[in-house]
Amino acid sequence: MAQQNIIHNQLTLSLKSAPATSADLTIAQDLRDTLLANKDKAAGLAANMIGQNKRIIALFIGPIPIVMLNPVITSSSGEYLTQEGCLSLTGQRSTKRFKNITVQYQNENLETHKQEFSDFTAEVIQHEIDHCNGILI
């Protein structure tokens, strides 16, 4: 369980991540620790940003760091254009996002949840799921 370095290699970050299993819970803890260690500059992280190609993301919902394994967007609405940055890249880039999303994921106890998110939280989740698919802004 420890904070890890954020990687910036775009070739590595362009790989699609594999499904997460119960064998990957240490990665989930490391990702949460790394997010907390970067709380002044990061809203969210994906596991491939710490060199682990597994479908795990972490993000702040208010002050609370939330970890999601195998997140999938099951519905979305309200497309808009926005500008985003990324800890693994420099500068800001334009990207399309949805204002409202429904996400199915497993928590760190491997329990399945289905939840709706909106606005900035939804934007961060979309950004991190893109990372799981090897997509950078």
Ligand SMILES: CSCC[C@H](NC=O)C(=O)O
């Ligand atoms: C608005 S989405 C921005 C997400 C970004 N994290 C990188 O994966 C960050 O700045 O935390």
